[in-house]
Amino acid sequence: MYVNISFDRTGRTVFKHRDTGMSGERTERSGSRAAGLRNRLESGIDRREFLRTAASGGFALGLASVLGVDDFLAADDDEVTVVTAVVRSDPDDPFSLEERTRDVPAGWYEAVETALEVNELLARYAFTGYFGSAVVPGSYESESAAVSIGVSTEGSSIPEMVREVADGISINAETIVDIDNLEEGPDSTRPRLASSVDGGTAPSGVACETPSSMATLAPALYHPDGERSFFATAEHAFEAVSDPVGQETLLPVEGAESIELGTVERAHPVEDVAAIEPTGPLQPASWIDAPTTRRVRGQLTRYGIADLIARDEELEKVGALTGHTTGRIQGLDAVTCFTDEFCRRGQLRWGGEMDLTDGDSGSVSYHSDPEGDDEDVLVAGFNNARTWWPGQSYVWGVSAYTLTEEYGYHF
Known part of the structure; x- marks a missing residue:
């Protein structure tokens, strides 16, 4: 109900x-x-x-x-x-x-x-x-x-x-x-790989590899302490271990060998985010490998998302499996208690269940920056899962403002 x-x-x-x-x-x-x-x-x-x-x-x-x-x-x-x-x-x-x-x-x-x-x-x-x-x-x-x-x-x-x-x-x-009735997601497709790593940075919206799985690489995640930058992806992509800290992450490249990105330094299982310290030849970048390349200029606040809902605006995302999709925002400050013994707070709901499948976790939802250049976008949230129960259809994941409020990170 x-x-x-x-x-x-x-x-x-x-x-x-x-x-x-x-x-x-x-x-x-x-x-x-x-x-x-x-x-x-x-x-x-x-x-x-x-x-x-x-x-x-x-x-x-x-x-x-x-x-x-x-x-x-x-x-x-x-x-x-x-x-x-x-x-x-x-x-x-x-x-x-x-x-x-x-x-x-x-x-x-x-x-x-x-x-x-x-x-x-x-x-x-x-x-x-x-x-x-x-x-x-x-x-x-x-x-x-x-x-x-x-x-x-x-x-x-x-x-x-x-x-x-x-x-x-x-x-x-x-x-x-009935949330135990698992429904099939989108048909599996070939993952989107980085086509190049020119300039010594890794694009986001493409596949990254963990020791046990594949996910989507997020745009650079920044922290004010020491003005540090991290690669980021979904914490659940390291499902083979109880604590992913120290686990290696790789970047598959089209027509070439995978490149080392770094090792997980901070894991946040409730928010489902892993922050990866760069230890290889590449650095995190604020560029999204969308149909038209997008540059992250900042992030939306709680009331920034509320404003988009009030004006019936949509969000976008680029995942390693389903690619580029758009969808309407279905709720903010959401609480999700479907999957674990604990509840996840500060979630964002948007789009539909066909906008995300296995391998897309770690992508971000974003909206064009109305005051920036044509390529500029503002991050809304971090995509982690989709609905699989009857009667509901949306993608859900932690909001960017929650990551800032809880841990100080920003995009």
């Missing part, structure tokens, strides 16, 4: 059951971080606490330090300034980062914030049968957002906390999601 809980600008909560179409609503003033922040400012919050609160809410800290509070919170009392991307002021310097901002409708922002809070509550108190959830912002015109909840009703019931959110709404808890 998949349940949608939606929030509009008035604070009205609208509940809709995806399977039956049942709907209902109740009126209640939704909790708002924006309103809460204003109230705390009026009550004498100090600057340090203000910045910390603003950061947790996704506000632009750069603007907060130079603009008055009223101007910062709302351009005309109906808008809020949010950070949508972190980009390089110098395309050749991955550490020349600066924030990019956008003014969004305050009602839309408040609806998204409410949905994020509900989603976090669900993840924090995950109940038996809870498979995951995701936030789905509505359009700017609707000033709404939704939380999509995946629930198996086998041996469980919807917890009281969900019933309280959907007060007075009948919830049909009979539908069972």
Whole structure:
């Protein structure tokens, strides 16, 4: 059963059951971080606490330090300034980062914030049968957002906390999601190999080899400590060992012998990311081997992805098996509890199940940079898996902003 809980600008909560179409609503003033922040400012919050609160809410800290509070919170009392991307002021310097901002409708922002809070509550108190959830912002015109909840009703019931959110709404808890019924993915094809390694760098979007598997090489992953750069791919590509640290990674090259990339220095199994220290003749690069070569200029934030959803924009990816595909974004800040005893948070859902197959893991999803050159793109997330259960169809993996928040990495 998949349940949608939606929030509009008035604070009205609208509940809709995806399977039956049942709907209902109740009126209640939704909790708002924006309103809460204003109230705390009026009550004498100090600057340090203000910045910390603003950061947790996704506000632009750069603007907060130079603009008055009223101007910062709302351009005309109906808008809020949010950070949508972190980009390089110098395309050749991955550490020349600066924030990019956008003014969004305050009602839309408040609806998204409410949905994020509900989603976090669900993840924090995950109940038996809870498979995951995701936030789905509505359009700017609707000033709404939704939380999509995946629930198996086998041996469980919807917890009281969900019933309280959907007060007075009948919830049909009979539908069972059978995630054990594995479906076939796309037909296997010949993997895309690097055609050349001119300039001493390795392109991304092509195959890389581990001692036990093959995956897709991601664009360079950077870390501010020592301004280091890493190769990166999916951690699960090292499935033959319990700890992939120290494992070697190779780059197959068309018509030539494979080239050493390096060894895994850091492994993050929950996020399914392996950071590989360069030890061979090649260095990581921020170029994606797409039909038209793309250059990574930065990455999208939580509200950058929310903005794309509000404007019905799509993401792209290049995998070693399925190549270049595009698809709509289906949810952000997603929680995925399908595959392990633990839940994966900060996930991004997009596209369809045919957009990813074995060997594509490690690719990134991205969107064209509207303010950059024609070749520039912004990374949204790191692709790790696809759905295989009936009724759902999307690619999922950790978002770029989660990797930054948790570990400091950026693309």
